[in-house]
Amino acid sequence: MNRWSWSDFQLYVITGENYHPGRSMLEVMEQAIIGGADIVQLRAKDTPKEELLAQAFALRELTDRYHVPLIINDHLDVAIAVQADGVHLGQEDLPLAEARRILGPAAIIGISTHSIEQAIEAEAGGADYIGVGPVFPTGTKPGRQAVTTEYVRSAAERVKIPWVAIGGITLSNVDEVIAAGAARICAVSAIVGSDNVADACRAFREKINQQQISQKEKLSIRINGREEQTTAQSVSELIELLGFAGKRMVVELNGTIIAREAWRETEIEQGASLELVHFVGGG
Ligand SMILES: Cc1ncc(COP(=O)(O)OP(=O)(O)O)c(N)n1
Ligand SMILES: Cc1nc(C(=O)O)sc1CCOP(=O)(O)O
Ligand SMILES: [Mg+2]
Numbered sequence: 001m002n003r004w005s006w007s008d009f010q011l012y013v014i015t016g017e018n019y020h021p022g023r024s025m026l027e028v029m030e031q032a033i034i035g036g037a038d039i040v041q042l043r044a045k046d047t048p049k050e051e052l053l054a055q056a057f058a059l060r061e062l063t064d065r066y067h068v069p070l071i072i073n074d075h076l077d078v079a080i081a082v083q084a085d086g087v088h089l090g091q092e093d094l095p096l097a098e099a100r101r102i103l104g105p106a107a108i109i110g111i112s113t114h115s116i117e118q119a120i121e122a123e124a125g126g127a128d129y130i131g132v133g134p135v136f137p138t139g140t141k142p143g144r145q146a147v148t149t150e151y152v153r154s155a156a157e158r159v160k161i162p163w164v165a166i167g168g169i170t171l172s173n174v175d176e177v178i179a180a181g182a183a184r185i186c187a188v189s190a191i192v193g194s195d196n197v198a199d200a201c202r203a204f205r206e207k208i209n210q211q212q213i214s215q216k217e218k219l220s221i222r223i224n225g226r227e228e229q230t231t232a233q234s235v236s237e238l239i240e241l242l243g244f245a246g247k248r249m250v251v252e253l254n255g256t257i258i259a260r261e262a263w264r265e266t267e268i269e270q271g272a273s274l275e276l277v278h279f280v281g282g283g
Helices: 025-033 049-065 076-082 098-101 116-124 146-158 174-179 199-218 235-241
Strands: 011-016 039-042 070-073 085-088 108-113 129-132 163-167 183-185 221-224 226-230 251-252 255-260 273-278
Touching: 011 108, 011 199, 025 039, 025 049, 025 199, 039 049, 049 070, 049 226, 076 085, 085 098, 085 146, 098 108, 108 116, 116 129, 116 146, 116 251, 129 146, 129 273, 146 163, 146 174, 163 183, 174 183, 183 199, 235 273
Parallel strands: 011 039, 011 183, 039 070, 070 085, 085 108, 108 129, 129 163, 221 273
Antiparallel strands: 221 226, 251 255, 251 273
């Protein structure tokens, strides 16, 4: 069965009421969902509990209508009261083990991490996903040191559970974050502060999808012992892309010499190993 699972999410949108004066949290988040937010978090740091609870009930009703998972930031009691799908906890919030004990195995528990050590600890502790950030400095969390795309790169290499890049991510810098290995993006200001929230979400999703398509199309191969990525599908295409077209070459593919006449129909597959010898000069 090909069912969507919450962990397939690509775009995670968090509320940020200060960013949209004159528009309600609900209308902004509905636009975010229409534009493609596939997971939503209620985060309202300075809102009194009673008001927060009312917002959570309203957002639960909205997210249920669109079948989008709802995460509550910090407050387990609110998450339980509104039957949210889970909670998001920071390094200084309730410990993960306590939250799991209270919420049970079905709840989605996300943990903020700011280093690979914290990521590994959260993964080992049973987190369902982690936040990786802040990638860039952000006014939403002023004074926090940016972890840079270096941490995104380490997360891409080492974290096995779903993880989402967060912090100062905009349409102008998201390509860098995706190029560093992020498959999931989270944003507050760049989305809820946008004049057209739905279009902002569409644009984020488009960027995530574009990068993933081009990553998928690339093959990892070895050329003369070096790891390379290529879009070439045949030996002749590879020779052209490398700028050797028309040159005198010997091509060995996976230990077999390939005659020039066979270059066009000889396919290059994932993991192929090539030795390319280019003869310089005459004779
Ligand atoms: C998806 C996601 N990642 C990180 C955070 C930040 O959580 P925390 O460090 O607890 O900070 P506050 O949001 O509580 O100020 C998040 N909320 N969501
Ligand atoms: C809430 C939050 N947590 C972060 C973390 O790194 O843990 S960064 C962040 C702010 C994200 O907002 P914006 O998209 O406006 O930068
Ligand atoms: Mg928190």
